[in-house]
Amino acid sequence: KILIIGALGQIGTELTTALSAKYGEANVFPSDIARENEQPNYIALNALQHDRIEQVVLDKGITQIYLLAAMLSANGEKDINAAWTLNVQSLMSVLQIARDHKLDKIFWPSSIAIFGPTSAKHNCRQHARAEPITVYGISKKAGEHFCNYYFENFGVDVRSLRFPGLISHTAPPGGGTTDYAVDIYHKAIRDGHFNCFLEEDCCLPMMYMPDAIRATLELMEAPKEKISIRTSYNIAGMSFAPCDIAAAIRDHIPGFTMQCAPDFRQAIAESWPASVDDTQAGADWGWEPAFNLENMTADMLQHIKEAHKAILV
Numbered sequence: 001k002i003l004i005i006g007a008l009g010q011i012g013t014e015l016t017t018a019l020s021a022k023y024g025e026a027n028v029f030p031s032d033i034a035r036e037n038e039q040p041n042y043i044a045l046n047a048l049q050h051d052r053i054e055q056v057v058l059d060k061g062i063t064q065i066y067l068l069a070a071m072l073s074a075n076g077e078k079d080i081n082a083a084w085t086l087n088v089q090s091l092m093s094v095l096q097i098a099r100d101h102k103l104d105k106i107f108w109p110s111s112i113a114i115f116g117p118t119s120a121k122h123n124c125r126q127h128a129r130a131e132p133i134t135v136y137g138i139s140k141k142a143g144e145h146f147c148n149y150y151f152e153n154f155g156v157d158v159r160s161l162r163f164p165g166l167i168s169h170t171a172p173p174g175g176g177t178t179d180y181a182v183d184i185y186h187k188a189i190r191d192g193h194f195n196c197f198l199e200e201d202c203c204l205p206m207m208y209m210p211d212a213i214r215a216t217l218e219l220m221e222a223p224k225e226k227i228s229i230r231t232s233y234n235i236a237g238m239s240f241a242p243c244d245i246a247a248a249i250r251d252h253i254p255g256f257t258m259q260c261a262p263d264f265r266q267a268i269a270e271s272w273p274a275s276v277d278d279t280q281a282g283a284d285w286g287w288e289p290a291f292n293l294e295n296m297t298a299d300m301l302q303h304i305k306e307a308h309k310a311i312l313v
């Protein structure tokens, strides 16, 4: 029985669908802070209420928890305490409950945001220097070490991935620095123009959501003895800058234009690597991305156009 905390977010929405398809709807309990939702087995659950989470685990016979609730990098800079509390306290609760009730497995997403200006810029390795300069990055780095601590000291089988910027068409992202790469597709179709909050040559590690979901399921299915990293795995999909994604869009929408006016998020983006090395994930559990900028762009534009048509009819 799987509990998903933060099931209505950008990752949670698609992970709920994938886990239900794989393990059966009856075994998946999506939860989020919203009081109601039409999904089967939906549970209103605040990620900060330890006792409530524990009660749900006992009532439903939960054996795995996917904890996706978090405040992302840009929003985190606007409310330090809220970001730290949500990102770390929720993980502490889930790890303690996993220990106390001997849950089978825990999944928790980290991010390439744990790296900082002193990390290698290109092909940033698994154990590269990581001195994050955002509240989000600091909270994810602290979380990684708590995951390792609970594995080493209590045998909690918690597994984690350092996601790049994630791009999806199903659920809008919220408050990330990489979210320009989602919005640009919607604006290209709606307006034929996009105002970008990063420099046009600001290259960042990115991943299409179908790859991120498959990586999560493959990591969680891997035999325990294959997992050699108990902080969080680097994983890579692709790296690109706003000018690259604009060019890829122009292959489909020739007249598309973009203007760049960097804001505070430029400094955040500049503190992160442009690309990461994910050799360890490939070696331990066979990670291999399937999407690149071209096939992701074709897929994103097709889905968004279909969604627009559905609204227009």
Ligand code: VAH
Binding pocket: 072, 073, 074, 111, 112, 113, 136, 163, 164, 165, 166, 175, 176, 177, 178, 179
């Ligand atoms: C953010 N989408 O922008 C997240 C991600 C690597 C970036 O962690 O904050």
